[in-house]
Amino acid sequence: MKFLKLGILLAIITAAITACSSDNDSPEETSDTFDRGAMLANWTDNIIIPAYTSFNSRVVEMETATTTFTETPTVENLQTLRSIWKEAYVSFQNISMFEIGKAEEVRFRNRLNVYPTNVAQIEDFIATGNYDFDLPSTIDKQGFPALDYMLNGLAVTDAEIVIFYTSNSNADGYKNYLKTLSQTILTLSNEVLISWTGGYRDTFVANTSSSASGAVDKLTNDYIFYFEKALRAGKVGIPAGIFSNGTLPQNVEAFYKKDISKELLLEAINASVNFFNGKNFNGNSKGASFKTYLDYLNTIKNGENLSALINDQFTIAKNKANELNVNFVEQVETDNSKMLASYDELQRLVVLMKVDMVQAFDVTIDYVDADGD
């Protein structure tokens, strides 16, 4: 009798140990009333992949325009390239937050948008012709900010800029650098898009596990990280001098073009709002999202209407950002208090998302033992 009991006991313990020895678990069937698989599918099929597709076609155009300009460096071709560069840069704001999968692997955001760009080093690279954009040390010499310098920052007038690509003693060096910049962006963009449309979409959507490696947890962390670091701090806080003694106008996004910094910020805020609400990239229909997930969890918890609070705060932040000068360099230099006010509203959003939303989702930040206190 005792042996039987002991046997049963050992069986239970063994079963228990084997049943839960996988900490980064494989996806399981879910059947509760909120379908995270559907949310992941809405994110990928209606937002992420369409946004990357749209961005990729801008980048293809940019690469073609770069070739045209380097073959025939005229003021007109420069202006065409510049306007396509701007379109692509704006479009980039819609995908920068999705640093997951291939994008994470190639460090997409760091390769495409680290600013301020390192002008001295760029000139050095052009002079020697010796550079490798795959090296992590080159992130501040490539991407859109480097193109910004090459298209807007070499000289004051367009005619003077074109001279760098025509009669400059190292015109070929400038042309090659410009071409490599464009091509690198295209290569990276292709890689990420192909990965999504290839197998990664299904892997991502199927990964509904609730562990730190689950797709919902990971993308939630990525989204908030992007909003806090790249959007709030990068676009507003750092230039406004929040993290330094004194303002840093040279750290404004698109520093050389100058008059598009506000447009880039507004596009990024819009992209964040739309993702939060699960809005289709190519239309107005909405699907499962952070908002519907919060609403679902609130039917259990009966607490404050968090999704409404977040959406309200998004509106306030957008309105504050709208009051800014189109050119943040001017804004910082003439009336920085408006930048600070804009930062404060974005900061409130960070608190709502990083504290309240993360608590509601019970998102895991990392895989370590912790007993919740």
Place this chain on the structure above:
Amino acid sequence: MFTIVQKYFKKDTQAVPLAVFRVLFGLMMFLSIVRFWMNGWIEKLYIQPKFFFSYYGFEWVKPIESYTYIIFGICGIAALFVALGYKYRVAIIVFFLSFTYIELMDKTTYLNHYYFISCVGLLMIFLPANAYFSVDAYKNPQKAFQMVPKWTVDSIKLLLGIVYFYAGLAKLNSDWLFNAMPLKIWLPSKYDLPFWGDLMQQPWAHYAFSWSGALYDLTIPFLLLYKRTRWFAFALVVIFHVMTRVLFPIGMFPYIMIVSTLIFFDTGFHSKVTRFISKLLRIDYSKMVALSQAKKYRFKTNITLPILAVFFVFQLLFPWRYLAYPNELFWTEEGYRFSWRVMLMEKAGYAQFKIKNTETGEQFLVDNTDFLTPFQEKQMSTQPDFILQYAHFLGEHFEAQGHENVAVYAESYVALNGRLSQPYVDPNVDLMKQQESFCRKDWILPFNDTIKGL
């Protein structure tokens, strides 16, 4: 009354339960160390971070770069020696010291179960756990005993009983019982459990889990004590801890508790375990028994009992120290740790630090990721003693960089058990001027709500 007590302390019992406990505890500890190492956590938690959060009074306990591996190595080997009962007294002392050192290196990783292990380790230093079924006893028949004082076995039961009962008492509060918090937050996120995922979404299930959890903690020590309910109680122990293992990231704790509760069983059960292990290792079991035939272990000195009495009085009183602080315990966490408050609340926070020159008014914010790991930042942002220590670290760091008249302010928000986040630390208080102490931290802003109960 006094004679009853005197009589009790003269009672003897078989040494075998203590021996089995020693073997299983040592093995579990060895496995825990191996698991910790294999997960890469020594590197991640004790070598990579640039800054470590110290316990008040133990600021001198720090990781020692890659030599930290040696501490873990020593701890693992000591655990194995404990299991074998080889040079037991030295082994358990080394184990206790190395394990406690590890625990004290960074309070970011504070877990009640680490504290539990330190307590057991300390207790076991004073117990003759190598009297039976140990290498020590095998090699030296002088050290082999079949009987030990009954209180030695009971002391482990008492410690386990305190852990459970106090964990149960801590759950007697309005958030846990009447709002099913934090389980209402934690359980729905386990939607991907096979079969259980659906159940985890049901409010009635959250209440059922809350109430049965509290009831379990409060009653299990007694159910284990009485012979008639013991098997039933043990089945509950297994079910309860397996469930916590599935639901929460608490590592080895469930297994350690399951194994520890075996101490409540009769000697017959433990003899079977030792016979089974003997067979497995091809040890001559009869020789083991013969060696220690009918000898009774006697303590050479009589200071052991007073020491353990102090230990248990401390254990009984220390968790109540929170009563000395006026504010909500869950909010300020003054007296929260080392009190068996296990998986009791959900807190999320955000803290941003401002460095200000008090003369010129120049100021800037700190990017926490420059100094802290994500795990450290998460723990720091909800616990005031972390916030204070980090603020001092930042102040000293920037002073060393040449900044002058440094004042450090924190803007922070905390959400507790699903309530909306609210400001946590007074943003107008220069934290450089505040010192860590056991006194109440009056720079924590009020909670603006009440949680009733213990």
